[in-house]
Amino acid sequence: MAIWNLGSINIDHVYRLDHLPRPGETLAARSYAKGLGGKGANQSVAAACAGASTHHLGAMGIQDDWVIERLKSRGVCTAHILRLPDQATGHANILLDGQAENAIVIHPGANRAITADMLEKPLSAIKARDTLLIQNETSAQVEAARIARRAGARVIYSAAPFGIDAVAAVLPHVTILAMNAGEAEALFAAMPGDLPVEGLLITRGGDGAEYRDLATGTVHRQAAFAVNPVDTTGAGDTFAGYFAALLDRREDVPAALRLAAGAAALKVTRPGAGDAIPGLEEVIAFVANRT
Ligand SMILES: Nc1ncnc2c1ncn2[C@@H]1O[C@H](COP(=O)(O)OP(=O)(O)O)[C@@H](O)[C@H]1O
Numbered sequence: 194m195a196i197w198n199l200g201s202i203n204i205d206h207v208y209r210l211d212h213l214p215r216p217g218e219t220l221a222a223r224s225y226a227k228g229l230g231g232k233g234a235n236q237s238v239a240a241a242c243a244g245a246s247t248h249h250l251g252a253m254g255i256q257d258d259w260v261i262e263r264l265k266s267r268g269v270c271t272a273h274i275l276r277l278p279d280q281a282t283g284h285a286n287i288l289l290d291g292q293a294e295n296a297i298v299i300h301p302g303a304n305r306a307i308t309a310d311m312l313e314k315p316l317s318a319i320k321a322r323d324t325l326l327i328q329n330e331t332s333a334q335v336e337a338a339r340i341a342r343r344a345g346a347r348v349i350y351s352a353a354p355f356g357i358d359a360v361a362a363v364l365p366h367v368t369i370l371a372m373n374a375g376e377a378e379a380l381f382a383a384m385p386g387d388l389p390v391e392g393l394l395i396t397r398g399g400d401g402a403e404y405r406d407l408a409t410g411t412v413h414r415q416a417a418f419a420v421n422p423v424d425t426t427g428a429g430d431t432f433a434g435y436f437a438a439l440l441d442r443r444e445d446v447p448a449a450l451r452l453a454a455g456a457a458a459l460k461v462t463r464p465g466a467g468d469a470i471p472g473l474e475e476v477i478a479f480v481a482n483r484t
């Protein structure tokens with residue numbers, strides 16, 4: 194009954210510009226915002242917001258203490274986040290033009306310097322009723338998944354950013370595979386036929402989401418809640434983190450899907466990633482008077 198998340202931590206630097214810079218051009222930004230991002234940190238915030246006991250497993254540089262404070266303030270346990278002296282904290286420089294078109298440079302930094310050795314001690318505490326979350330922005334994904342499955346825990350893998358080699362390597366240790374529509378399309382094209390997992394969570398942006406229970410063949414569908422989107426960054430992470438946490442709390446799949454969709458809908462009405470993820474009470478109130 195706890196979530197362990199081997200996940201990336203990124204600092205998002207968001208610059209608004211009149212247009213994206215051309216090669217050789219120097220541009221002054223119209224505005225700048227700094228926030229918490231990284232698929233892993235976003236999923237940890239979402240899981241903690243949904244009420245699960247959430248331990249983040251990850252790595253950062255030795256600066257940027259505000260990131261730890263921000264995660265703590267959302268209820269995430271940060272005790273196992275490693276500080277690596279010779280690595281930069283992962284970060285994303287996000288350029289947005291007036292039409293919301295973007296260009297993004299990510300430096301993975303400490304996220305990709307995590308080794309299996311570093312995870313052995315914290316993951317020795319994972320139990321059969323716990324859940325491990327993983328995404329494709331850190332190193333040591335396969336080793337973590339193997340340890341968790343050996344302990345009998347559920348492993349939920351978000352195949353994002355999509356990489357077929359990364360999915361293929363971790364898949365034998367995965368319980369639930371989570372993807373957006375584009376990632377699902379890429380996966381089914383590369384791996385036709387049955388997948389060796391218990392379930393597939395597929396989110397389809399404004400078209401909603403579905404959970405396919407591959408053991409029973411049941412497909413649970415959830416529509417998206419109608420909102421005016423201002424920033425869809427982190428929608429999938431909000432969904433996945435909430436869904437995992439609600440299953441961890443022994444909610445059934447339809448209830449988990451509905452609250453996850455409510456959380457993701459609220460997230461897209463706000464700018465930002467991890468900082469824009471809503472708390473459970475607000476989500477419950479939001480879905481209560483909607484069909
Ligand atoms: N425009 C939107 N309106 C309402 N909900 C949305 C919208 N975009 C995304 N969502 C919610 O967020 C979930 C995840 O979005 P999606 O785009 O599929 O993931 P990702 O962020 O990984 O690309 C969707 O299943 C839906 O519940």
Ligand SMILES: [Mg+2]
Pocket residue numbers: 373398425
């Ligand atoms: Mg999307």
